[in-house]
Amino acid sequence: MTDRIFINAVDRDGNPLELAVANGHFSAIGSGLPRDEGIELVDLGGRLVVPGFVDGHIHLDKSFVGDRWHPHQPANTLRERLAHEKRELAASAPIADRADALVAQAVSFGTVAMRCHVDVDATTGFANLHAVAGVRERWRGIVDIELVAFPQAGVVSCPGTAELLDAAMGEGAQVVGGIDPETLDGDSEGQLDIVFGIAERRGVKIDIHLHEPGHGGIAQLRRIAEHTRALGLGGGVAVSHAYSLGEVPETDVDRIAAELAGAGVAIMTNAPGDRPFPPVQRLRKAGVEVFMGNDNIQDAWWPYGNGDMLQRAMLLGYRSGFYTDADLGVAFDMIGHAGARVIGLQDYGLEVGNDATFLVLDAPNVAAAVAAAPYARRIVRCGEFADATHG
Ligand SMILES: [Zn+2]
Numbered sequence: 001m002t003d004r005i006f007i008n009a010v011d012r013d014g015n016p017l018e019l020a021v022a023n024g025h026f027s028a029i030g031s032g033l034p035r036d037e038g039i040e041l042v043d044l045g046g047r048l049v050v051p052g053f054v055d056g057h058i059h060l061d062k063s064f065v066g067d068r069w070h071p072h073q074p075a076n077t078l079r080e081r082l083a084h085e086k087r088e089l090a091a092s093a094p095i096a097d098r099a100d101a102l103v104a105q106a107v108s109f110g111t112v113a114m115r116c117h118v119d120v121d122a123t124t125g126f127a128n129l130h131a132v133a134g135v136r137e138r139w140r141g142i143v144d145i146e147l148v149a150f151p152q153a154g155v156v157s158c159p160g161t162a163e164l165l166d167a168a169m170g171e172g173a174q175v176v177g178g179i180d181p182e183t184l185d186g187d188s189e190g191q192l193d194i195v196f197g198i199a200e201r202r203g204v205k206i207d208i209h210l211h212e213p214g215h216g217g218i219a220q221l222r223r224i225a226e227h228t229r230a231l232g233l234g235g236g237v238a239v240s241h242a243y244s245l246g247e248v249p250e251t252d253v254d255r256i257a258a259e260l261a262g263a264g265v266a267i268m269t270n271a272p273g274d275r276p277f278p279p280v281q282r283l284r285k286a287g288v289e290v291f292m293g294n295d296n297i298q299d300a301w302w303p304y305g306n307g308d309m310l311q312r313a314m315l316l317g318y319r320s321g322f323y324t325d326a327d328l329g330v331a332f333d334m335i336g337h338a339g340a341r342v343i344g345l346q347d348y349g350l351e352v353g354n355d356a357t358f359l360v361l362d363a364p365n366v367a368a369a370v371a372a373a374p375y376a377r378r379i380v381r382c383g384e385f386a387d388a389t390h391g
Contacts, residue, residue, distance in 0.1 A: 002021065007044065016031045017031060026352050048365060048369060050359050051340075053335050054111070054113045061132055062089070064098065065098060066100065072300075102297060112142075115207065116136075116145055118173070120161070120168050126164070147172055151165060166198045176195055189223075214248060218256050240293070258286055260288045266338075271316035308373070310335065310370070313332055317371070325365070329366055356382055358379075360377060
């Protein structure tokens with residue numbers, strides 16, 4: 001039996017929408033839904049209703065959110081940056097407290113799921129992984145958190161890390177990470193063999209940070225596509241950043257895009273501030289799954305960000321030259337359904353039978369929501385209004 005009907009809402013295109021809820025699930029979605037006598041009607045005042053956001057790439061163990069402000073320190077090399085990060089984090093509040101503060105902030109903006117990369121290396125061991133896994137448990141039922149064991153310091157070049165990455169799959173991680181196999185490790189085949197070997201043996205997914213530039217980066221993408229195809233891991237492999245896709249001629253992009261799409265390798269971008277990044281529409285047209293995440297949020301790498309995926313979609317549209325409603329709608333899908341597919345979320349989206357969890361945004365359609373990224377929003381969880389910090 002229907003408990004209540006949310007009325008006077010609009011869908012992603014601005015068309016009238018009503019959502020009936022029974023026992024916390026959507027029982028009907030449409031317009032002009034039948035009203036049983038005495039049914040509770042909740043008037044949404046003509047606002048937009050959308051599924052919750054999916055943050056496809058976040059580092060909960062790195063952020064200083066929840067701690068004092070840490071002024072950004074310039075660094076000349078990656079190793080210098082890593083040393084600085086370790087120093088700053090050692091002088092910060094415990095990981096669990098900071099991660100908890102950032103999750104709370106992201107949830108208040110409407111995030112319902114995230115893929116979180118957690119540092120796992122020979123010096124850190126599982127300390128970060130265990131801390132963030134504890135935070136995941138505390139937020140279970142509110143936000144789904146998928147954990148990636150991330151070898152920030154390298155794999156081949158950081159002795160002991162390969163064994164730790166493998167063991168991390170039994171310690172709460174569901175995805176094995178990698179990073180710049182050539183420019184950091186100097187051994188592309190070595191790192192990829194380790195990472196893909198773990199994925200095959202453990203039946204887990206892969207998400208590789210790839211900052212390698214230009215044609216070297218494209219060659220790395222080709223290797224990743226080849227490994228994915230050879231092991232039949234399509235749909236379970238993602239490459240984060242892949243800046244090189246924004247640095248080579250379009251004909252080269254089209255060639256590698258066909259290989260990525262054929263192999264089932266997804267691409268994550270956060271629309272980074274001051275560097276080329278993947279051409280989203282070109283990749284999508286070739287059939288590549290492209291999704292979004294915040295990546296670093298107020299940490300030792302950069303000072304920006306607050307965890308809001310709608311603001312992130314706006315930045316993607318802004319940097320990509322998205323102007324039409326269709327383009328802006330693509331940016332919106334990248335903070336929702338695209339990430340949900342990559343993470344493999346069940347029960348996601350405005351569908352009858354799913355949990356009646358959704359966002360109410362102060363916008364006439366998703367194009368306008370992306371363009372303005374309004375903070376006014378409410379969250380409905382299983383048919384009930386949840387706390388809305390930014391309402
Ligand atoms: Zn990252």
